[in-house]
Amino acid sequence: MLKTSVKKTFLTPIAALALMGISNQAIADIYIGAGAYQSETEGVPTNDDDEVSAFFLGYNFIDTNIFMFSVEGGYYDLGSFSGEAYGSNYKSEAEAYTVAGVAYLPVGPFLEVYAKAGVAFVEGETVINGDKHSDDGEEAFGGIGMSIDILDTLDIYAEYLVFDNEIESEIAGVGVRLAF
Structure with a gap:
């Protein structure tokens, strides 16, 4: 399913995060998360939504009382429509x-x-009357969100993301994030 170059490109930041975990402080800055989302797309003629999932792993580089910055790698199911x-x-x-x-x-x-x-x-496929079309590629994505800190290590979040792929995917959802 995944092309080799995509696997290598995606796994390189994850491997770097794993190597940073040598010290106790570095481990304290790692987090994982998962969520449930509603997916919607503009590129197919449907008004249906699809319930999808997402998983991510991140590392906090800056964590102060006024600003925080992290880098994360993730997987997002963008939905299936027919x-x-x-x-x-x-x-x-x-x-x-x-x-x-x-x-x-x-x-x-x-x-x-x-x-x-x-x-x-993005890895995608569209089939119209039996003709397959690949929607694979590297695209920009972005979004906004908010999170509520339940404990110092557990957050509940809600976010909205837009993927600038060929089928113009948008997802909105909620989930949990656990810091170590």
Whole structure:
């Protein structure tokens, strides 16, 4: 499913994060997260949404009371859509492996707002009347979100992301983030 170059490109930041985990302080700055999202796309003729998932791993480079910055690698299912339109049967599905920078701004003792931007390595396929079309490529993506700090190590977040791929995917969802 994944092309070798995409695997290497995606796994390089993850390997770098793993190597940084040698000291206790570096381990304390690593986080993982997962969420449930609603996916919507503009590139296929449908009004359906799809429920999808996402997983990510990140590292906090800057963590102060006024600003935080991290880098994360993630996987986002962008959805699967099918149906009939304009006399054609179609099916479209896509997923993305991402590398992003995330800038956080605390707005209270338990609330943070953030912006996320980076590169998405998208793998997609659209089939119209049996003709397959690949939607693979490297595209920009970004979004905004907010998180509530439940404990020092557990956050609940909500975010909205836009992927600038051929089928113009948008996802919105909620999830949990666990810091070590």
